[in-house]
Amino acid sequence: MAFTTLWPLAQLFAAALRPGEDGSPLGLMAEVLASRATARALSGTLVTSGLSVIVSTTLGVGLAFAVGLLRLRSRAALTFLILMPLVIPSQTMALAWIELAGANSPILGALGLAPPPGTTNPLYSVAGIALVMGVEHMPLVFLATRAALRAVPADLIEAARVIGTPRRRIAAGIVLPLVAPSILAGALLAFTAAIGNFGVPALLGIPGRVSVLTTLIYQRLNGFGPSAAGQVAVLALVMAALAAAALALRGLALRRLAVPLPAGRPFEPARRSPLGEGAIWLVVLVIAVVPLAALVMTALLPAVGVRFGAGTASxxxxxxxxxxxxxxxxxxxxxxxxxxxxxxxxxxxxxxxxxxxxxxxxxxxxxxxxxxxxxxxxxxxxxxxxxxxxxxxxxxxxxxxxxxxxxxxxxxxxxxxxxxxxxxxxxxxxxxxxxxxxxxxxxxxxxxxxxxxxxxxxxxxxxxxxxxxxxxxxxxxxxxxxxxxxxxxxxxxxxxxxxxxxxxxxxxxxxxxxxxxxxxxxxxxxxxxxxxxxxxxxxxx
CATH class of the missing domain: 1.10.3720.10 (MetI-like)
Known part of the structure; x- marks a missing residue:
């Protein structure tokens, strides 16, 4: 622990807390925090991470409720596809979405929906970064919400059904308040992951001139080498402080907002909805399979700009x-x-x-x-x-x-x-x-x-x-x-x-x-x- 963790972190703090060029205490930190580049990167980090959490929470909660409250025939396969962003590397996810949404998209091009040739990929933007990071971190919210749903006793739901409570009111008035602390905890965990994400902002943000803290550190070290270590150490501490604050709020949410539930058998979904199951599969295929299909089709092309087809794929x-x-x-x-x-x-x-x-x-x-x-x-x-x-x-x-x-x-x-x-x-x-x-x-x-x-x-x-x-x-x-x-x-x-x-x-x-x-x-x-x-x-x- 001393060799792999304590010593490196001590060196990081020592570099960030150095005095400034005029010898003033914490002068280096004050200089870095006052710079325009730091403000722009911090703003970009908070905006992209905040927007990505909205995407992660919307998708994660919706899919968790659908999987947890509906009787599905292919639950295991569906769950694996939902959790695929946890398995697929960040840079691969970003590259797959780039190939799906670009002007040379083999899928959107065949449907006539690709952007015109020569136009900038729409994902090279704040919204694009937020979308891809939101999909990537969605499983964190999904897992937290699904675990909370499994802890809801079946007696509560069955009692509401006996007195004639509509299903929508059961979900909104009974189940949702019970799992809300876990949803908040999952969302804060997704926010922490978004702050430290490098692959998506690097592949989407650098071409789109969207600056975040992770890419600013990478560019500073690439451009100036170890001589910029003190400056980037300050940026790293800012990231660590943001992550620590999010994790502290997560712990507070779990301790203060969680509702103690009586022991009982877990709720087992009994309702089957073919229409609902089809809608779930459509969403999951769009966010998990279609981008990877575009990536595979791009890999089968001999060069950038070549149209995908039987004569060009190899x-x-x-x-x-x-x-x-x-x-x-x-x-x-x-x-x-x-x-x-x-x-x-x-x-x-x-x-x-x-x-x-x-x-x-x-x-x-x-x-x-x-x-x-x-x-x-x-x-x-x-x-x-x-x-x-x-x-x-x-x-x-x-x-x-x-x-x-x-x-x-x-x-x-x-x-x-x-x-x-x-x-x-x-x-x-x-x-x-x-x-x-x-x-x-x-x-x-x-x-x-x-x-x-x-x-x-x-x-x-x-x-x-x-x-x-x-x-x-x-x-x-x-x-x-x-x-x-x-x-x-x-x-x-x-x-x-x-x-x-x-x-x-x-x-x-x-x-x-x-x-x-x-x-x-x-x-x-x-x-x-x-x-x-x-x-x-x-x-x-």
Missing amino acids: LAQFAAVLGNEAVRRAFANSLLLSLACAVVAVAVSVPFAYLVTRRPGRLVRGLDLVVEVPWVIPGTVVALGMILAFLPPLPLLGVSLYGSMAILLVAYLARFLPLVLRPVTAAAQTADPALDEAGRIVGAGLARRLTRIFLPGVLPAAVAGALLVVMTALNELTLSALLWSSGHETIGVMVFALQYEGNSTAAAAVAVLSTLLVLALCALANAAARWLPERILPWRQ
């Missing part, structure tokens, strides 16, 4: 990117980093969870809180802390991690460790502590108790967490965009770089290949679901 672009040494290296690097991160995270999480559940103390509880920090604060903040901490040579070793794969691995481990630790800790809390005590009584040492008693009980949770780490880290961009170097490219960086260079078809091909890889991992996790703990895989909850 796999030539896939062959070209697979023959590109940089792309192959990016896939190899991403696989290596994600697998190494998963293995190290498991190795750290098992003894850590043992301490949390079997030997709790003040230090352990403090470290348990520290683990969450890199996950809840924006990834750009974490990446900047890594640069400040590991750009200078390490003490005693005299070696700098900056510009190497090691700094990416450290950043990934800091960011994704909770994905393994939380399932392992939850599994450990359900195990009988008497087993460990019995092993200690008969003379088994700590290492033996960990490997023979504790590990078998939490291994399924550790494997599930490791799968989540691999799926999340494989296409990561926010950390990698600031930490990659020549020869250490990742999949997310390659997609972003190809699109930024104007090679949309190649970027689409790489994005499609990475998406197929993630979906294959999802299929693997789904096949192994019976051996994994419950509620680990979001689409099976």
Whole structure:
């Protein structure tokens, strides 16, 4: 924790709190906060994030009520498609929507709805960024709302039906007030995710000249290098403060507004509505499948501007990117980093969870809180802390991690460790502590108790967490965009770089290949679901 989290964050605070050029305390912070670029980026962040929350809440609540209150024949498949934005990387989602809405859209072009040739993509705007981020973060609101709906006792709804209350009034007057705190909590979580989103604002905002804090930090570091570290550290602290405020409000909403409900059997939907089910499928297909279809069709074209058709579609672009040494290296690097991160995270999480559940103390509880920090604060903040901490040579070793794969691995481990630790800790809390005590009584040492008693009980949770780490880290961009170097490219960086260079078809091909890889991992996790703990895989909850 000291190496991956505390030291980088301390370096970040130290850089941001430096005195100004005239020696005045907090002078650097005052200079950065007073600049016009900071005000514009802060305004852009708040506006795009706020508008995206409206989209996320509208879609998430509507779909959660539809899935939770209607009897659907294909609930599992529908839920997986609704949660696909959690699986598909941010830059891939942005690229898919760009290809769907642009003048060369293979789908809108065939329908005669594409913008005229030569016009700017309508998504290169504040509204476009808000729309795509809203769709991407919609599952956060959906999951929170659906979990709250499942906690509503069936007796309350049945009692309202007995006295003749109309269905609409039951939903608006009974169910909605009970789940409102969870909706607010999910919306605030979506706002936090939007603040730290880099992929969507980078691919849509930079061409559209819409400035947000994440892209301003990226552009400052790209343009001025480490010399701008102090300035961007101030921007990073602003982002962290916004995220902390949103998370504090979320905790307050859950504590103060949540209504205690009587125990009872959960509500099971009994009403079937073919029209409603068709409407749900239409919405889900439009937001989850149609953009990806446009991405696949673009990847099948030989060049930008070529009209999609039977005579133009081919796999030539896939062959070209697979023959590109940089792309192959990016896939190899991403696989290596994600697998190494998963293995190290498991190795750290098992003894850590043992301490949390079997030997709790003040230090352990403090470290348990520290683990969450890199996950809840924006990834750009974490990446900047890594640069400040590991750009200078390490003490005693005299070696700098900056510009190497090691700094990416450290950043990934800091960011994704909770994905393994939380399932392992939850599994450990359900195990009988008497087993460990019995092993200690008969003379088994700590290492033996960990490997023979504790590990078998939490291994399924550790494997599930490791799968989540691999799926999340494989296409990561926010950390990698600031930490990659020549020869250490990742999949997310390659997609972003190809699109930024104007090679949309190649970027689409790489994005499609990475998406197929993630979906294959999802299929693997789904096949192994019976051996994994419950509620680990979001689409099976």
